[in-house]
Amino acid sequence: MKFDTAIIGGGLSGLVAGIRLVRQNQKCVIISSGQSALHFFSGSFDLLNFLPDGSAAVKNPTKEIRNLIQQAPEHPYSKIGAEKFIDLAKKSEDFLTDINIKFQGSAKINHFRITPLGFFKPTWLTLSDFVVSENENKPSWNSVSIFNIEGFLDFQPEFVAESFNKMGIRTEIHDINLPELNRIRRNPSEFRSVNLTVVLDKPEIQNTLAQIFKEKSKNSEVIIFPACLGFESNEILPKLSEKIGKPVYLLPTLPPSLVGIRTQKHLQDYFKKSGGELMLGDNVMSGEFEDSRLTRIYTQNHGDIPIVADNFILAGGSFFSQGLIADIDHVYEPIFNLDVEFSPEREKWYNPNFFETQNYQKFGVKTDGDFKALKRNQPVENLYVSGAILSGFNPIKEGCGGGVSLLSALSVSEKILNIEETK
Ligand SMILES: Cc1cc2nc3c(=O)[nH]c(=O)nc-3n(C[C@H](O)[C@H](O)[C@H](O)COP(=O)(O)OP(=O)(O)OC[C@H]3O[C@@H](n4cnc5c(N)ncnc54)[C@H](O)[C@@H]3O)c2cc1C
CATH class of the missing domain: 3.50.50.60 (FAD/NAD(P)-binding domain)
Incomplete structure (x- = not known):
């Protein structure tokens, strides 16, 4: 060869x-x-x-x-x-x-990514799905709804909420549950980001998610969700944001990294x-x-x-x-x-x-x-x-x-x- x-x-x-x-x-x-x-x-x-x-x-x-x-x-x-x-x-x-x-950022100025524990870390380029901040002290928005999936242990929104609250950002946490997730929920080792996204990326579930997000995030400028969406395509998140009329961003979960x-x-x-x-x-x-x-x-x-x-x-x-x-x-x-x-x-x-x-x-x-x-x-x-x-x-x-x-x-x-x- x-x-x-x-x-x-x-x-x-x-x-x-x-x-x-x-x-x-x-x-x-x-x-x-x-x-x-x-x-x-x-x-x-x-x-x-x-x-x-x-x-x-x-x-x-x-x-x-x-x-x-x-x-x-x-x-x-x-x-x-x-x-x-x-x-x-x-x-x-x-x-x-x-x-x-698709990414955000440039070599001329580091921005800040937000870690699963709510710390702000400098970085160069962040995939466009993720929530970032231009400065270390506070993102550009003042209110956020963080959604998690009931029983999903690789994402702990309380840590992130604590960090946001210290910055004066009004933060709500919502747990959601969907009957479509019950089959994988039975086995905790299967209840991981990669398996969740197989269900959550389906178009019919996207509509349900959009409805739930819209209803529960009335008081928030942005929505944050664990990185369990958009495995097949980076178009899923922008489409969901469009349906809701406000930005939906992801936050990294514990490994494995779906976006990776x-x-x-x-x-x-x-x-x-x-x-x-x-x-x-x-x-x-x-x-x-x-x-x-x-x-x-x-x-x-x-x-x-x-x-x-x-x-x-x-x-x-x-x-x-x-x-x-x-x-x-x-x-x-x-x-x-x-x-x-x-x-x-x-x-x-x-x-x-x-x-x-x-x-x-x-x-x-x-x-x-x-x-x-x-x-x-x-x-x-x-x-x-x-x-x-x-x-x-x-x-x-x-x-x-x-x-x-x-x-x-x-x-x-x-x-x-x-x-x-x-x-
Ligand atoms: C756990 C972890 C997380 C990281 N996260 C980040 C991050 O979020 N952002 C960031 O900027 N940097 C991160 N880094 C730094 C990271 O090293 C680089 O960003 C980058 O991904 C490394 O790429 P690489 O291709 O050099 O090596 P690797 O990603 O390590 O890939 C090497 C590949 O070579 C293969 N290989 C090895 N030996 C052989 C062989 N003999 N024959 C055939 N194949 C072989 C391996 O199987 C592997 O697939 C992280 C590093 C680690 C270890």
Whole structure:
């Protein structure tokens, strides 16, 4: 099997790179073993929420990028460079719009998403279904009705209401019950967002919901509902809002993330529709190198039939997706044994205080300035690395996980396509 580019890992980064490449007529395959971080997606992509030294919350990522580069020269954004960072952030926004992923936000100003516990967190792009606030102290409305489904435990509106009340927002909570949900209600482990949406997305239920929402939210400007609507399409929520005559927004629930799964499926479908080949449930096991190039890779399902490509992208994610593995005293990359940045002293890997900075978050595959993987300190000329598996950044402390995945995916795709850079 021969391709222009073979991508290992079909999470956010691998899929974005794949779509970018097939849209330029590349023959492209993505091999992906399992679920990705998108299954736990909050609904918002973070670009840069805090500088690495923790000194300040970032308001405008495009303004702070030069400070980040000074503080963290090994950060993936530093490898991209300040001007190119601004360019790729904009291109990421355009890319999502082009492939019909609707969002709110811009790299020029962080807005605030609202967490399932009612905290306001800075972020870059939030899917259009979700409730956001332009400032940290209060959203633009003064009254809200929060609806929950009776017996649904993955959403606790009381926490959110407490937070809104402190801001002076008049908040009502309503529990709703629909006989159509009784069948899945019998088994608590089935009473989860993904199963609920299968029922709630039905057109006849949409009409019932619209009636209930309208009747009970007379005193509220907006309606909030747990993220259990709109699995098949992002048109369901705007249509419901139209029926009621006021905005209905979603709030994230505990995982699994319905919108994350929807986003992943959308990206997969788009990739396939554009001519890409997707090998799901297969695991890349090894590769063969000649001089400084990777020539072929082998997967679990295809045994000794190699996948040959001109270029490869490793987008296998971090520890969470087993793109990186930690054993008792070292951290390694399991497919090619690439060079990995990690501390040899195990006690430095993590801080026992869960809320402190965790050093292991910065561990990852070492690359040169073009995101070419390093093996025994030498770049592999045609093996690029993108997304969470990269070294040099802390997605939690800096709030930059989604941004690194998107920007590095577009960056390596442009390098493969030989597009002139403005670094
Ligand atoms: C639980 C969790 C939640 C997060 N939520 C957010 C969020 O809400 N917003 C945000 O901005 N950032 C978030 N992040 C940061 C996140 O890392 C990025 O946003 C991004 O989704 C990572 O994408 P990725 O494609 O690099 O890796 P992943 O999403 O981890 O995907 C890697 C894929 O590679 C596959 N794979 C691994 N090894 C192999 C192999 N040998 N062969 C074949 N396939 C392989 C895996 O099965 C997986 O599908 C979150 C991270 C985690 C861990």
